[in-house]
Amino acid sequence: MSIFKKISILFSISLVLMIIIGIWTDNINSKRIDNLIKQKYVKVANEILQNFENKEKIKKILKKYNLKHLKDRVKNSKILFYKEFTFGYITIEKRNFEDEFILEINYLDENYLLKTEDEENLKDKMILNALVFLDIFVLILIFLFLIKLLTPLKQISLEITKFANGDLSRRLSIKSKDEIGQLSQAFNKMASSLEELIKTRQELLKDIGHELRTPIAKGKFAIERIDDFSQKELLKKIFKDLEILTNELIELEKLNSKELDISTFDVETLIIQALNRLYIEDENLINIKIEENFKINGDLHYLSMALKNLIDNALKYAITYPIEIKATKNNIYIKNQANKLNKKIEYYLKPFTQELSQRDGFGLGLSIVNKILKKHNFSLVYEYRNKKVIFKIIL
Numbered sequence: 001m002s003i004f005k006k007i008s009i010l011f012s013i014s015l016v017l018m019i020i021i022g023i024w025t026d027n028i029n030s031k032r033i034d035n036l037i038k039q040k041y042v043k044v045a046n047e048i049l050q051n052f053e054n055k056e057k058i059k060k061i062l063k064k065y066n067l068k069h070l071k072d073r074v075k076n077s078k079i080l081f082y083k084e085f086t087f088g089y090i091t092i093e094k095r096n097f098e099d100e101f102i103l104e105i106n107y108l109d110e111n112y113l114l115k116t117e118d119e120e121n122l123k124d125k126m127i128l129n130a131l132v133f134l135d136i137f138v139l140i141l142i143f144l145f146l147i148k149l150l151t152p153l154k155q156i157s158l159e160i161t162k163f164a165n166g167d168l169s170r171r172l173s174i175k176s177k178d179e180i181g182q183l184s185q186a187f188n189k190m191a192s193s194l195e196e197l198i199k200t201r202q203e204l205l206k207d208i209g210h211e212l213r214t215p216i217a218k219g220k221f222a223i224e225r226i227d228d229f230s231q232k233e234l235l236k237k238i239f240k241d242l243e244i245l246t247n248e249l250i251e252l253e254k255l256n257s258k259e260l261d262i263s264t265f266d267v268e269t270l271i272i273q274a275l276n277r278l279y280i281e282d283e284n285l286i287n288i289k290i291e292e293n294f295k296i297n298g299d300l301h302y303l304s305m306a307l308k309n310l311i312d313n314a315l316k317y318a319i320t321y322p323i324e325i326k327a328t329k330n331n332i333y334i335k336n337q338a339n340k341l342n343k344k345i346e347y348y349l350k351p352f353t354q355e356l357s358q359r360d361g362f363g364l365g366l367s368i369v370n371k372i373l374k375k376h377n378f379s380l381v382y383e384y385r386n387k388k389v390i391f392k393i394i395l
Contacts, residue, residue, distance in 0.1 A: 004147065007143070007146055015136065018136050018139060019136065022132035022135075026132075034094065037094075037101055041092050041101060042081060042090070044061065044065050044067070045090045045092075045103060049090075049107060052107055067103065068114065069113065069114060070114060077094060078093060079093050080094050080101075087107055088105070088108065090103075090106075100115055100116055102114070102115060152184070153180065155172065156172060156174070156183065156187065159172055163191055165259075166259055167259075168195040168198060172184040172188055260299040261301065263298075264296070265295070266293045266294065266295055267292075267293055267294055267295075267296060267327040267332065270296060270300065270303055270304055270332075271325060273300060273304035274304040274305075277304060278308055278315075284321070285321050285322050286323055286324075287323070288324075289328075290327045291327065292327065292329060294330055294395075299372075302372045302376075303372065303376065305368065305372065306372040307334075307393070310334045310369060310391050311323070311334060314334050314391075315336075319336075319338055319339070323337075324336070330395045334390070335388050335389070335390045336389055337387060337388055345380075345382040349366050349369075349380075378393060378395050
């Protein structure tokens, strides 16, 4: 889960909790204030009733509590208190969305419909509600600020991913003076150093490969003039090994920087391409089973090279033939009757490692296979079952 999703989830939880707390606080305050108001004006109503015959006294009471006469009834009001008695009733109502209350006192044939002034308690409640909404607003601002602050991380992640995939020219343009800006500058310095180092190494290997091929070609030409057959074959073998080693080293280096040429092809095409690289004269050495001719998205050149290396190893180390190539459900199996590997598979995925030193080759085959599959985000699995060595490519 990305950091932006985590922040969004935390913000949503905080916002919901803030709203719930605000609503809960508002309800509690509303009930408390309504009770206080009800008690206050019930007391006022009783005081008026006790002095109902004394008009002057009633005027003083109304002035004392800032009560004003109301001509018409108010619609959309909420009844907080209602009480009937022998010769009349008392009603206390609250006007919706306002701070005023309506006090109605009916006694015999007389009726007092009174309006109160704004209540300080209600003003306090409104202030509390405003503070809650202000907290929510500030929380939203903090969330937006964090998103803006962390937005460069997306760019950093994208550029680092492109750099890791082989685009060595990627750089960050973040100029802020905080830790993210420092990280950007550090990445740019590191990227420049790595780009220069990798280019220098590539040029060196390219030059070495070019320079080695020339003397190898001259040596192979000179061998033809040697009359001693045994010496001639030995030198041919030496120059052939040198040529193979040079090509494998250059190919291994290309994998570190070259972009893949992605296309779509079926597994049958891949197997045929890999076999064409081996130039196998006896087809009975290999048994092919394609149970499902599934599609593959990848670089046909490199994947066929990887499959060729696995088939070549299977042929090289097999005790009995044929070896088996099987394709089914996005997996390719290469099986042969052979001895179990003495070490874990990770050991053989390193360059210049072999099972038996007397075998041909330089121990680069599985290393190249591993690099190709990793570059495709595929994987290689080794198993030893029923006296068979099994390599499985999971596509």
